[in-house]
Amino acid sequence: MAGDGLFERLKASCPAEWAAYTRHRFVRELGAGTLPQACFRHYLGQDYLFLIHFARAYALAVYKADTLEDMRRAARSVSVLLDTEMSLHVRFCAGWGMTEAEMAALPEDPATIAYTRFVLERGMAGDLLDLHTALVPCVIGYAEIGAWLAADPQTRREGNPYLPWIEMYAGEDYQEVARGAAEQLDRLLAIRGGEGRFDLLARTFRQATVAEIAFWEMGLNPAR
Template identity: 55%
Template sequence: MSADIYPHLKASCADAWEAYIHHAFCRQLANGSLPEDCFRHYLTQDYLFLIHFSRAWALAVAKAEHLDEMRHAVTVTDALLNHEMALHVKYCAEWGLTEDQMAEVAEDPANIAYTRYVLDRGHSGDLLDLLVALAPCVIGYAEIGAWMVKHPDTRIEGNPYRAWIEMYSDAEYQEVAAGARGLIEKVAERRIGAEPIASGRWNTLRQTFETATRLEIGFWDMGLAPARG
């Protein structure tokens, strides 16, 4: 039996999770009303985010205590650096953003706060702390994509953000998220047992997940305020 920790983590900060998943930025993406300058700002910051996200997964290799954990982390790191980044750059080019331009943009404070928090949890804690900090992004985007394609207010035809919606709702990304969830459950079982809430570490893990979720909300807020910074 695995430690099914993810549903407990979401339930522990249900209001914040709801605010993240159904944020105004996401709703406007879904119905196509998001201003294009907001989306370009988000794309640029997301490029910078992916660099630190890759660092966090590389750190997971060092934090892993078992070969299967190391192999999973290496696979994700390789996918991010050698595939996801290239796809992101290609997609951004369709919005008139070059990689050189994005590399020169200053990181928004919300981006710094989020990425450095995740890295700090990884450096100061163990692999489970790091994976819990990463979970709102990895698994959360899959949930966002899934509800977007099912929601009656979502506009697919003629939506300038259709490719974004399809990317996070399609089977390939849903499988990536499922793999990340499976890894968290496996790592949790090995380190705290099959009943996460009963663990002495539960309160810290819960706080980590909630903080990362609130930082995700801050990232969406940043996307709606492209002139800030």
């Protein structure tokens, strides 16, 4: 996602962490089709739990919003997550032999707890800009990962069980979601920001990116 907006500046503030996240071994093995299926199932189950807390974060964004439009924007995100994304995730997981009841009963992995509670804490302690800064490594990062894998000639197409996952995040629908998240970040900075805020925002962004790395690591270790 080219440009000189806040997202690109935040990403440029932690290049090593961003590369470790978006080019993680878990991601590369998805592209190669070599990721053990037990790892992917473990990731999918924890991602179900993650999405629940993601919806809570957007519900918090409704409370934190100062304008009716921001409230509506956040409420739409909650609705999409609860009414559409969760259903899509459940149907996708069914193809991997996982039921919603089974996923709902899973214990949260420490990496899931650490990441989701960090996002909620930044939203509660800070304002709407802090909350969205904690959210965008996930929202925009997955779009970047999907686009990279889809364009990479090393990505295996034939017989790759993870190709539908790659295509989902590389698809135009999700890419549009990511563009909207970047635009929202810039809009919030214009309203609530100033250069004096950048260092704290960069720290939040980096911590959320490190939490994403830990989430991939969790996926590689389903037995822990």
